[in-house]
Amino acid sequence: xxxxxxxxxxxxxxxxxxxxxxxxxxxxxxxxxxxxxxxxxxxxxxxxxxxxxxxxxxxxxxxxxxxxxxxxxxxxxxxxxxxxxxxxxx
Amino acid sequence: xxxxxxxxxxxxxxxxxxxxxxxxxxxxxxxxxxxxxxxxxxxxxxxxxxxxxxxxxxxxxxxxxxxxxxxxxxxxxxxxxxxxxxxxxxxxxxxxxxxxxxxxxxxxxxxxxxxxxxxxxxxxxxxxxxxxxxxxxxxxxxxxxxxxxxxxxxxxxxxxxxxxxxxxxxxxxxxxxxxxxxxxxxxxxxxxxxxxxxxxxxxxxxxxxxxxxxxxxxxxxxxxxxxxxxxxxxxxxxxxxxxxxxxxxxxxxxxxxxxxxxxxxxxxxxxxxxxxxxxxxxxxxxxxxxxxxxxxxxxxxxxxxxxxxxxxxxxxxxxxxxxxxxxxxxxxxxxxxxxxxxxxxxxxxxxxxxxxxxxxxxxxxxxxxxxxxxxxxxxxxxxxxxxxxxxxxxxxxxxxxxxxxxxxxxxxxxxxxxxxxxxxxxxxxxxxxxxxxxxxxxxxxxxxxxxxxxxxxxx
Numbered sequence: 001x002x003x004x005x006x007x008x009x010x011x012x013x014x015x016x017x018x019x020x021x022x023x024x025x026x027x028x029x030x031x032x033x034x035x036x037x038x039x040x041x042x043x044x045x046x047x048x049x050x051x052x053x054x055x056x057x058x059x060x061x062x063x064x065x066x067x068x069x070x071x072x073x074x075x076x077x078x079x080x081x082x083x084x085x086x087x088x089x090x
Numbered sequence: 091x092x093x094x095x096x097x098x099x100x101x102x103x104x105x106x107x108x109x110x111x112x113x114x115x116x117x118x119x120x121x122x123x124x125x126x127x128x129x130x131x132x133x134x135x136x137x138x139x140x141x142x143x144x145x146x147x148x149x150x151x152x153x154x155x156x157x158x159x160x161x162x163x164x165x166x167x168x169x170x171x172x173x174x175x176x177x178x179x180x181x182x183x184x185x186x187x188x189x190x191x192x193x194x195x196x197x198x199x200x201x202x203x204x205x206x207x208x209x210x211x212x213x214x215x216x217x218x219x220x221x222x223x224x225x226x227x228x229x230x231x232x233x234x235x236x237x238x239x240x241x242x243x244x245x246x247x248x249x250x251x252x253x254x255x256x257x258x259x260x261x262x263x264x265x266x267x268x269x270x271x272x273x274x275x276x277x278x279x280x281x282x283x284x285x286x287x288x289x290x291x292x293x294x295x296x297x298x299x300x301x302x303x304x305x306x307x308x309x310x311x312x313x314x315x316x317x318x319x320x321x322x323x324x325x326x327x328x329x330x331x332x333x334x335x336x337x338x339x340x341x342x343x344x345x346x347x348x349x350x351x352x353x354x355x356x357x358x359x360x361x362x363x364x365x366x367x368x369x370x371x372x373x374x375x376x377x378x379x380x381x382x383x384x385x386x387x388x389x390x391x392x393x394x395x396x397x398x399x400x401x402x403x404x405x406x407x408x409x410x411x412x413x414x415x416x417x418x419x420x421x422x423x424x425x426x427x428x429x430x431x432x433x434x435x436x437x438x439x440x441x442x443x444x445x446x447x448x449x450x451x452x453x454x455x456x457x458x459x460x461x462x463x464x465x466x467x468x469x470x471x472x473x474x475x476x477x478x479x480x481x482x483x484x485x486x487x488x489x490x491x492x493x494x495x496x497x498x499x500x501x502x503x504x505x506x507x508x509x510x511x512x513x514x515x516x517x518x519x520x521x522x523x524x525x526x527x528x529x530x531x532x533x534x535x536x537x538x539x540x541x542x543x544x545x546x547x548x549x
Contacts, residue, residue, distance in 0.1 A: 003109045003323060007319070007320050011217035011319075011320065011328050012209070014331075014333060014336075015316075015336045016334040016337025017332075017333070017406060018116075018227040018332055018334075018337055018340075019339070019340060022117070023340060023471075024120075025180030025341070025454055027291055027431050027441060028438065028441045028451045029120060029121075029441075030341060030436075031128075031177065031441065032119065032440065033116075033438075034305065034437060034438075035183075035338060036125075036129050036132065037333070037334045037338060038180060038184045038187065038308055038311065039129075039132070039136070039183070040112060040116065040330050041184070041311040041314075041325065041331065041334040042136065043136065043139065043315055044187055044190040044191045044194060045140055045205040046143045046326060047155075047189055047191070047194045047318045048153075048241040049153055049318065051197045052197065053152060053153075055200075061154065061158075061196055061197045061198060061200070062193075063153070064152050064156075065124070065144055065194055066152075066156030067159055067160045068189045068190045068193070068310075069160065069187065070157045070158045070160020070163075071167075071183065072160070074160060074162065074164030074168065075163075075167050075168040075186075076166050076183045076187075076231045077129065077136070077168075077487030078164070078169060079180065079183070081126065081130075083173075083176055084126045085126070085423050087445045088394065088445070089122075089443075089451065090450035090452050
């Protein structure tokens with residue numbers, strides 16, 4: 001259980017850090033921030049890669065998890081980049 | 091130390107480096123000058139985190155195949171999609187992230203949790219991931235206008251009931267180990283009701299409230315990833331997931347504040363059950379104007395403020411709007427755009443559309459910047475916006491939208507309202523702006539009206 005206490009601490013600290021870091025965002029960046037953050041949530045890919053594949057069902061679940069997390073990662077970063085490239089200063 | 095332990099140590103160091111890069115990346119994403127770099131940094135962090143994980147991969151063929159296929163599909167969608175469809179693409183990708191965590195939790199359940207805490211994490215991760223998945227799909231459908239279901243329809247009511255049922259069933263599932271054996275496969279029911287519940291969560295939420303829901307779903311996908319990190323004892327998942335959860339939460343709060351409503355009211359109550367405001371039916375006469383007269387007023391204006399809303403997105407008028415803005419500037423008029431945070435259907439919707447039409451972001455101003463100088467504005471041009479310029483929000487305490495921060499165009503010298511008809515906005519509140527002395531209504535399709543003004547300028 002000790003490990004959960006430690007990781008729980010990391011969780012709380014990271015959320016607090018996130019709230020502090022991004023508290024003021026110009027509205028121009030609302031969509032890109034969301035889209036960029038969304039790409040980061042594709043970090044689930046790291047979790048998906050270590051899933052067990054010891055039965056057909058488990059293999060199928062692991063494969064789909066990797067597939068959808070990858071779509072999220074690649075699609076998310078590319079869309080964010082495309083969007084940010086549009087924003088120009090005068 | 092065995093080689094295995096060495097690799098684990100290296101892997102953990104890389105995870106820490108990736109976490110730091112994610113933190114800097116998301117911080118830089120919040121500022122205009124550094125946003126592109128921030129996105130790169132976080133993509134790099136993702137790359138090394140995945141690389142460090144592949145060392146331990148169990149079944150390389152299946153999983154690397156999954157990455158490759160996902161890369162092809164994701165990149166194709168991201169590069170082919172039209173710029174104007176980006177809002178719904180973000181919703182769709184968000185849903186896929188949720189689905190991935192849903193599947194992670196499912197797989198971990200099949201591997202039989204070691205202790206109750208793990209079991210609890212499986213249930214919660216599964217639920218948040220699943221609701222994020224189907225909820226985002228519904229948001230995608232609503233944003234892309236492929237899905238049109240009325241809030242009051244029987245379908246919506248059934249799904250809303252399922253949503254509440256799914257919460258009860260989740261609680262039941264969490265308590266299950268303490269209950270006597272029931273002899274039915276509760277987990278299959280949980281999988282199904284979670285996915286259906288996600289539909290019921292988003293289905294009743296109306297278009298104008300979508301910015302809040304999208305931000306919240308964004309936050310959920312991060313929280314689900316962070317819980318999956320707890321489940322798999324993986325620190326980079328926890329850190330990255332928490333950052334996303336936090337940024338989504340901040341956006342949600344910004345959106346809710348911009349509507350002066352609580353998140354609870356937006357998600358579970360909606361405007362319909364707010365008592366109708368005191369505004370009477372008798373509002374007086376509106377003064378219509380035609381394109382030719384509007385042109386004459388614009389031509390002699392020295393400052394113009396353009397306020398776009400969802401109507402501009404629907405009419406796809408952003409390109410002609412930019413053209414009009416440029417012609418006005420050539421004519422010596424100062425042109426600014428007043429952007430309300432909840433104009434459109436997702437956070438920053440108007441900014442993306444105008445950027446797509448090549449409007450530089452430094453002429454886009456927020457309500458707090460334009461309201462103090464509103465009386466020096468000669469013409470405020472409202473294009474398909476309604477609730478965000480409704481003076482009831484400041485003048486009528488009985489109005490459902492009273493207290494909502496608005497762009498106070500009624501204080502400008504002249505207001506043009508481009509509108510298809512006299513129908514009220516998303517909130518269903520009549521807009522007294524249309525009946526003000528200084529307001530002129532330019533009826534018709536926004537793209538055609540602006541196009542008319544553009545050709546007048548060119549002649």
